[in-house]
Amino acid sequence: MSKTAAAIENNANNNDGNNHQPHYLMWFRRDLRVHDNTALAAICERANTDNAKLSAVFFLTPEQWQTHDMSLTQLDHIARTLPILAQKLQALNITLTVQICPSFTDCIAALSALCESNNISCVMANHEYEGNEIARDEQLTKQLAKTDIEFIRWHDQCILPPQTITTNDNSMYQVFTPFYKKWRHTLEVGDIQIHTAPAITNNEQINLISSEFSANTIQAIEALCKETVHDYQQYLQTHECYQYIDTDKQISQARTAYPAGEAEACHRLTQFISDDINHYDVSRDVPSLHATSHLSAYLTIGALSPRLCYLQATKALGELHRNDGDNFDSGDNNDINRWISELAWRDFYRHVLDYKPELIRHQAYKHETDKKINWSYDEDAFAAWREGKTGVPLVDAAMRCLNATGFMHNRLRMVTAMFLTKDLLIDWRWGERYFMQQLIDGDFASNNGGWQWSASTGTDSAPYFRIMNPFSQAKTHDSDGIFLKTWLPELEPIPASILHSEDKMRKALSKNGAFADIDYPIPMVEHKLARQLAIAEFKKE
Known part of the structure; x- marks a missing residue:
């Protein structure tokens, strides 16, 4: 026995x-x-x-x-x-x-x-x-x-369970926007129930050891x-992809950033609704502001109810309605509605997973697109990406932030994923797995959905010809280089105007450049050429 x-x-x-x-x-x-x-x-x-x-x-x-x-x-x-x-x-x-x-x-x-x-x-x-x-x-x-x-x-x-939001012929929506419209309508005409657990009235001490x-x-x-x-932790430190990560520091950073428990999660939700949600549509894209809700880590392990998040957001919309009277239109509040749409994306990817369970077995949603791409499996290039040594400041800053804290800003997830899958043409599965290995809020449905969106192999994915330029993304969303220099302190002497231009970066870091003595690599690929190669790869029959 x-x-x-x-x-x-x-x-x-x-x-x-x-x-x-x-x-x-x-x-x-x-x-x-x-x-x-x-x-x-x-x-x-x-x-x-x-x-x-x-x-x-x-x-x-x-x-x-x-x-x-x-x-x-x-x-x-x-x-x-x-x-x-x-x-x-x-x-x-x-x-x-x-x-x-x-x-x-x-x-x-x-x-x-x-x-x-x-x-x-x-x-x-x-x-x-x-x-x-x-x-x-x-x-x-x-x-x-x-x-x-x-x-x-x-x-x-989910706020609404899988198979509850379907097309008129009871099939799964292939595109997010019509899914979201029906999801939102269903919630607005329905009644979300918050479940309260009563204390057990006749429960003696039970030993289940x-x-x-x-x-x-x-x-x-x-x-x-x-x-x-x-x-x-001891197990992970034997793996190659953790050799360059200080796991003690990573855990310490995560513990400071994410105190545990549902009380903390609920407090953060209340604070976000009160202080930041009315600026969310714009500030959510600026990584240096910390203006997003930072609730995903709590939602992932279930320390926070997604229904409570939705109800708090709609309550904020209702309060705006009362304050503005007849002049208010809930559709005009892009900030609150944008955050509600992020909750819908979370539901959407879980509904997609329920509809296509083969996604868990490393299959692409758009199998034919994925199959025709000659994905790269260059381990040196992948190592440069995961360690933040590509020579592309926004990509490197984002990856070093992830490795140090276990978290990455949502827009930067798109930028880094698109750089790996389009500029480097490395198989999205490698990046998907690495994010899961590092993210405190990693869950399969959302992570897989985001990676396949960036790789143009997923449902409602980015068109293959829309490829983010990481330099222009940095200029738009980190104009002063605050985020870049926080995570790449070696670039502190270089003006943001140079960091936001690939041509200027290459010239400044070259042998005779103004910042040739700085220990930072020259961009490993030329974005314009890499974009052309990626488009050609996706266009081939």
């Missing part, structure tokens, strides 16, 4: 006297919050109705996350959030058990054993839409059904999570 099975059997013996009372289980995944958690509210209500006990569990799956390229900063964010979640659940009379299960296969075995040994008759969780997660849940459903245990899942990640690799007190959960982060 394994240690896990033995521990569970001993625990079952301790609970034999309570078998007459139903026992339910909430399985947390990417929904690490109490407020407006669909599955949690549903199972709390049912437990109270049925006079049932209720426990909660979260599985740390480091080996699975390694195969999914989860970033160190995101794992650390999850680890910092779990003790806070455990504390908030205590207020509902629910004990959270955190257990290490290296893979999803281990999760199935562990959860099945927990249910059997603790007389659990119902498990609830929120849907996840990626391939391995779907396969895990389908297998678990079959496993639990053998012993008549219910496994109920709820849609929670199932192995030596689990914890159910706040202090023990903190220790287990810290150990998992440490081991994950």
Whole structure:
């Protein structure tokens, strides 16, 4: 008998006297919050109705996350959030058990054993839409059904669930704009429900410790999570793409920038709505301003409800309406509506993933376009891109910011992705994977959608002939070079007017140039020529 099975059997013996009372289980995944958690509210209500006990569990799956390229900063964010979640659940009379299960296969075995040994008759969780997660849940459903245990899942990640926004013939929208119009109309005529989880009225202390690799007190959960982060960090440091990254500094930066917990997430949402949303349409494109919401890291792990974000934004629109009276038109407020459209993009990419699950297997949405491109697999060129040594200031500054902090401004994600896939013609899959390895807010649907948009292989993607010029992008969105010089301090002596011109940069850094002594590379490709080559590649039959 394994240690896990033995521990569970001993625990079952301790609970034999309570078998007459139903026992339910909430399985947390990417929904690490109490407020407006669909599955949690549903199972709390049912437990109270049925006079049932209720426990909660979260599985740390480091080996699975390694195969999914989860970033160190995101794992650390999850680890910092779990003790806070455990504390908030205590207020509902629910004990959270955190257990290490290296893979999803281990999760199935562990959860099945927990249910059997603790007389659990119902498990609830929120849907996840990626391939391995779907396969895990389908297998678990079959496993639990053998012993008549219910496994109920709820849609929670999206504001409107997949397959609810379709064309008149019930097919998935191929373009965002008509999707957004119907999405917005559906919300405006409907009623979004915020789910409140009630405290469990008859829930005695329950011990779900199932192995030596689990914890159910706040202090023990903190220790287990810290150990998992440490081991994950040690694993990553053996990989080539982390040799040039100071992971200690990266984690420290992320912890400062993103304090954990749903209270912090809700505070940031309120602050953004109050201070920045009315300037969002313009300031969101200026990377030095920090004027975006910075909520994506919280949305990704479920520490914040997307429905709450939408309702707060529409409330702000309503307040403007009351202030402006008959002269107000909600369609005229580009700032708030622009941010709401970003929430819609998040839904859209999850709907696309549900519609085309093969995307998780490295397939392009536009397969024929992707197949005809002679993608480059130049490892030296890719290394220069990922390390911020291309000689293109905006690309390099963005990549060095990502490597140092685990975050990159949204416009810079487009610029760097388009540079890799168009100027260097490197396979978008390489860039997609690298972003997942570094981003604190990396999630497959949005990351894949963004990369395929930039590579012109995705749904509603950028036309192949519209290729961002990274020098003109810097001139438009970082005119004084503040962002550039923050992350490329060696360029401090060079005027922004030179940094924003490829020709001037090449001349200034050349052997006899005015800044020849500065340790910064000359641009590795000529953008105008690279653009012509990329267009020719996409036009070929």
